[in-house]
Amino acid sequence: MTTRIVELRRGILKKNDELAAALRQRFTSAGVLVLNLVSSPGTGKTTFLERTLRELRARTARVAALVGDLETDNDARRLAASGAPVRQINTHGICHLDAEMVTKHLEAWEGFSLAGLNYLFIENVGNLVCPSSYDLGERIRVVLLSVTEGEDKPLKYPGLFNSADAAVITKIDLAVPCGFDRDVALKNINEIRPGIRIFETSAKTGAGMDEWLAYLAEQAHPS
Amino acid sequence: MHELSIAMSIVDAVTESAAAYPGARVKEVRLRVGALASVVEDSLQFCWELATEGTPLAGGVLVIHKLPVIVHCDACGADAEIEGVQRFRCPRCGELAADLRQGRELEIDSIELEDPEPREPEIGAPNPVEEQI
Numbered sequence: 001m002t003t004r005i006v007e008l009r010r011g012i013l014k015k016n017d018e019l020a021a022a023l024r025q026r027f028t029s030a031g032v033l034v035l036n037l038v039s040s041p042g043t044g045k046t047t048f049l050e051r052t053l054r055e056l057r058a059r060t061a062r063v064a065a066l067v068g069d070l071e072t073d074n075d076a077r078r079l080a081a082s083g084a085p086v087r088q089i090n091t092h093g094i095c096h097l098d099a100e101m102v103t104k105h106l107e108a109w110e111g112f113s114l115a116g117l118n119y120l121f122i123e124n125v126g127n128l129v130c131p132s133s134y135d136l137g138e139r140i141r142v143v144l145l146s147v148t149e150g151e152d153k154p155l156k157y158p159g160l161f162n163s164a165d166a167a168v169i170t171k172i173d174l175a176v177p178c179g180f181d182r183d184v185a186l187k188n189i190n191e192i193r194p195g196i197r198i199f200e201t202s203a204k205t206g207a208g209m210d211e212w213l214a215y216l217a218e219q220a221h222p223s
Numbered sequence: 224m225h226e227l228s229i230a231m232s233i234v235d236a237v238t239e240s241a242a243a244y245p246g247a248r249v250k251e252v253r254l255r256v257g258a259l260a261s262v263v264e265d266s267l268q269f270c271w272e273l274a275t276e277g278t279p280l281a282g283g284v285l286v287i288h289k290l291p292v293i294v295h296c297d298a299c300g301a302d303a304e305i306e307g308v309q310r311f312r313c314p315r316c317g318e319l320a321a322d323l324r325q326g327r328e329l330e331i332d333s334i335e336l337e338d339p340e341p342r343e344p345e346i347g348a349p350n351p352v353e354e355q356i
Contacts, residue, residue, distance in 0.1 A: 002338045004247070004336045008331045010330060016232075096228075130225035133229070133329060159308070195319070
């Protein structure tokens with residue numbers, strides 16, 4: 001009987017990481033800024049994205065969105081009302097999107113091309129845990145948090161908040177009735193991800209959208 | 224609950240590597256998992272049993288080596304381990320420290336194989352460290 005110890009030293013999600021790297025390369029060479037939007041269910045990702053798509057289109061940017069949900073194409077239909085090309089990804093029980101799903105859906109998307117596109121938004125499945133491990137080839141990972149969820153959410157889900165490049169606080173029009181403590185929320189986000197860009201927004205009133213859109217333009221065309 | 228997907232990825236990766244040692248049984252799989260990897264150990268162990276059932280890996284032990292978060296502090300230059308995952312501050316000088324040096328790992332470190340009839344590994348197999356017993 002022989003016992004062998006074989007050193008593998010490989011990432012468990014190596015296949016996902018390789019697919020994500022290939023996607024990133026495609027996105028970069030096509031000059032598309034790709035963002036991965038992650039939050040709990042109910043934070044308002046779709047409403048926020050809907051407004052973002054509309055405002056970007058009004059500024060003549062070319063935008064598209066991939067939207068992940070376990071079931072239904074409700075979100076894709078809502079987002080398509082903005083006039084942007086939108087494709088739904090149904091994961092049928094899987095709690096996150098992965099690079100393979102994105103690759104397959106980009107291939108299967110009839111009439112869609114990355115050429116000439118300025119922004120591609122990927123709305124992840126509503127979940128603050130699992131999406132953190134799966135790189136989708138995005139350049140910017142955006143974590144969203146609504147004022148109705150509590151200021152301590154970043155402390156409860158540090159893995160995801162720490163992996164984000166930008167944070168968006170949504171529904172700030174409800175901050176007062178919810179007793180939202182802005183200073184505590186900002187401090188918590190900053191303790192988990194020091195120096196992260198934070199946007200305080202309301203897709204309903206439009207508050208904070210100008211800063212967010214300026215950030216997107218700045219990221220798409222770095223000076 | 225993405226631990227099942229992770230367990231299945233481990234099974235695929237180990238099956239692929241162990242194929243270079245025909246007839247060998249996978250006794251142990253050793254992982255390195257960072258504190259920020261968003262993996263729940265109990266849940267991964269539970270899913271490991273499900274994912275290995277009916278595969279050549281069934282009965283193999285999953286050993287999870289957890290790694291704390293280490294940050295680099297721009298203010299004082301220290302590389303230091305932080306306690307928990309709620310405060311990304313340098314434990315030495317107290318400044319915020321965004322530069323992560325350890326804590327996101329999600330890796331298979333090594334596997335232990337038991338071979339009833341030892342054979343030479345196939346060409347291209349990963350480096351084995353052999354222990355005769």
